[in-house]
Amino acid sequence: MIEANPSLSASEAPNAALFYDQEFMESLRSQMVKFATLQVQDAQLAEDAVQEAMLSAYQNIDKFGRQAALKTWVFSILKNKLIDLLRKEKRTTVASQLENGPNLQGDALMDHLFKENGHWQKSERPQKWDDPDHGVENEHFWRVFDACLTALPEKYGRFFMMREFLEMATPEICHNEDISVSSLNVTLYRARLRLRECLEDNWYQAKESGS
């Protein structure tokens, strides 16, 4: 892909140099493939979308100013491609197929968080979070956030990312994925419960006890 367009030299577009950094590109590519596969549930489609996104980023590199956010920018191109893919093909995957994973989910999750009468377990009550603006400036926070996302059961992560990252509307997700609105809402609820707990345990609380 890179060799395909040797006329664009690194000196013409400083950011293009990053495309020659094998280590950086390989790590970026594998993150993108992981993300895309989760969304489209098809390794080949995902691989193609990633290739196209990277090519498109490379060809338009001169329009892009800040090197630090190259990854974000390439991801945003990929996101648009994934949305197109998801819209084009009504997915045939049955959502329930994905309800696996080593993590606490479904009723086990609910029992872990709530007592029988539906009130919070004492140890699980939400604690006050510092204004997230303090945290979001911190590289470490985003590593925790990343890890918490990765730790979500696959189905939770997939729908959460569709809703929050690809910003697809509920009816569209339901239509594409062939699930009911109420079942999507419950899945998103549980994904947020898990993510919230993970962030609290690994960032907000951890930070407090550490300092």
Place this chain on the structure above:
Amino acid sequence: MMNCKEATQLLSEKLDRPLDTKEKVMLGVHTAMCSSCKQFGRQMEDIRSLAKQYSKGKQTEEKK
């Protein structure tokens, strides 16, 4: 009376659909009395905005 399980589910669904009047009232009554769920509600909004920053560019990291 709404319990915390039901309240937290509505606090999540609020991000995905408009709540109806009855749900709003019940939720309002619950969160007025339950600081844990009130906290949870704020955190749902935080998570949404964090997700937005995460996917949109993490520019806040660079602003300082």
